[in-house]
Amino acid sequence: MKMHRAEEIWLIFGVAIIVLSMAVTGYQAFAHGMAPPSGMETIDPQKVDETAPFDNPGVFEVGENEYEVVMTLQAFSFTPNEIEIPVGSEVHFTMTSKDVVHGFQVPGTNINAMVTPGHVQRISQTFDEPGEYLVICNEYCGAGHQVMATTITVK
Ligand code: CUA
Numbered sequence: 001m002k003m004h005r006a007e008e009i010w011l012i013f014g015v016a017i018i019v020l021s022m023a024v025t026g027y028q029a030f031a032h033g034m035a036p037p038s039g040m041e042t043i044d045p046q047k048v049d050e051t052a053p054f055d056n057p058g059v060f061e062v063g064e065n066e067y068e069v070v071m072t073l074q075a076f077s078f079t080p081n082e083i084e085i086p087v088g089s090e091v092h093f094t095m096t097s098k099d100v101v102h103g104f105q106v107p108g109t110n111i112n113a114m115v116t117p118g119h120v121q122r123i124s125q126t127f128d129e130p131g132e133y134l135v136i137c138n139e140y141c142g143a144g145h146q147v148m149a150t151t152i153t154v155k
Pocket of ligand 1: 074075076101102103137138139140141142145146148
């Protein structure tokens with residue numbers, strides 16, 4: 001087979017890039033023990049109401065300007081529904097789903113998480129700007145998906 005010189009160079013370049021990416025990813029995975037950040041904490045989705053901390057959902061002060069929101073998601077609502085936190089607070093959301101896959105997105109922030117039954121999802125955010133933050137479910141979860149929303153009040 002007769003190959004053009006430029007074709008050969010590009011072929012070698014392409015293969016080298018693939019090998020290099022695999023080496024870097026492999027090094028990160030095995031030498032540094034890197035793995036996807038979530039999905040490791042599991043819970044029996046049938047027993048969410050009896051399993052701590054989800055047996056008592058709510059907003060809890062855990063430190064100075066630091067709050068934990070323990071939340072369950074179910075078709076088609078968020079519990080707790082009313083969240084109010086002081087401006088400047090760091091908020092740790094601990095969430096799980098009681099039925100199907102839901103989403104937890106707060107437009108205008110970096111919060112965008114998938115909440116799956118059987119898993120505990122954690123995400124933290126500092127709210128520096130006062131206001132009403134809309135929370136929406138962005139995973140199609142059934143006939144009432146479009147009404148699944150709540151707000152976080154920061155003041
Ligand atoms: Cu919950 Cu869509």
